Amino acid sequence: MAFMSHRNRQPSPVAPEPVRRIEAGPWAIELLPGAAYATRYVAAQSAIGFAFDSQRGVHAIGSDRVRPFDAMPNGLAFVPVGCDVMSESPMGGEYLRVVRTDGIALAGEQAFNNRIDSQAIHLASRMRRALLNASVDDDWETWALALAERVEGKDRSPCQVAMTGNRMRLLDEFIDAGLDGPLGIQTMAQLLELSEGYFIRAFKQATGKSPHSYLIDRRLARARALMRDSTASLADIALACGFNSQAHMTSAFKQRLGVSPAQMRAGSRHNPVIGKNPNQW
Numbered sequence: 001m002a003f004m005s006h007r008n009r010q011p012s013p014v015a016p017e018p019v020r021r022i023e024a025g026p027w028a029i030e031l032l033p034g035a036a037y038a039t040r041y042v043a044a045q046s047a048i049g050f051a052f053d054s055q056r057g058v059h060a061i062g063s064d065r066v067r068p069f070d071a072m073p074n075g076l077a078f079v080p081v082g083c084d085v086m087s088e089s090p091m092g093g094e095y096l097r098v099v100r101t102d103g104i105a106l107a108g109e110q111a112f113n114n115r116i117d118s119q120a121i122h123l124a125s126r127m128r129r130a131l132l133n134a135s136v137d138d139d140w141e142t143w144a145l146a147l148a149e150r151v152e153g154k155d156r157s158p159c160q161v162a163m164t165g166n167r168m169r170l171l172d173e174f175i176d177a178g179l180d181g182p183l184g185i186q187t188m189a190q191l192l193e194l195s196e197g198y199f200i201r202a203f204k205q206a207t208g209k210s211p212h213s214y215l216i217d218r219r220l221a222r223a224r225a226l227m228r229d230s231t232a233s234l235a236d237i238a239l240a241c242g243f244n245s246q247a248h249m250t251s252a253f254k255q256r257l258g259v260s261p262a263q264m265r266a267g268s269r270h271n272p273v274i275g276k277n278p279n280q281w
Helices: 118-132 140-151 165-177 185-191 196-207 211-229 234-240 246-257 261-267
Strands: 020-024 027-032 037-042 047-051 055-061 067-071 075-079 084-089 095-100 112-115 273-275
Touching (some): 020 140, 027 140, 095 118, 095 140, 118 140, 118 246, 165 185, 165 211, 196 211, 211 234, 211 246, 234 261, 246 261
Parallel strands (some): 020 273
Antiparallel strands (some): 027 095, 037 084, 047 095, 055 067, 055 084
């Protein structure tokens, strides 16, 4: 479910990507990098979350009952004021968190996650690009307000159809094991014992993106981890992540993240906090 306030990161021999944060008007917006975490808190403010990656762990949200969770990629989430939150994951995942800090509560009384909303996906992706490569033209308040409006819609149960948590876990393991080579949609469908057409439709309904788009996201996530954790050349990293060349990887980075691999690697070596009062939140 990945309902996170302050992630207590697990010890690691390498420094993770920095937390990127912006404060704009009444909004505080934070991009949390993928990392193992353990957190427990009572929400002092309602918060909007967006999980870019699939995540797994255990949680207790508004309850004392701890249970396993599987969070789908591209899932919109919400935590209301006063909600008890406990969440742990050995892998984590990149996560966007948006909070209104002027005391005005966001609409909604029930916590939810795994809501697939095409407009929320577009907004969250745009905000991630801006956090990775800030510009004076970024319209943070408009984006945050628009994302809050997606939360205010009628409560909808997550619709995963055939893409259950177990199938998503199996698919992730399969992709990660073969990420340095070609991976076809037909092979993925056969792995899950689904027809190719049904697999594509079910995956899109459950995650808001195509299997091919998700595969590129996994390649990018692996490349970001290797750029952070190793001194390998960008050309070697590209091949290790299944890109045809360094140029192919660079094109994917710029298209999806708004930065080049070289900019991303340089940015991981310091903590770029954008805006005022970075320690307030």
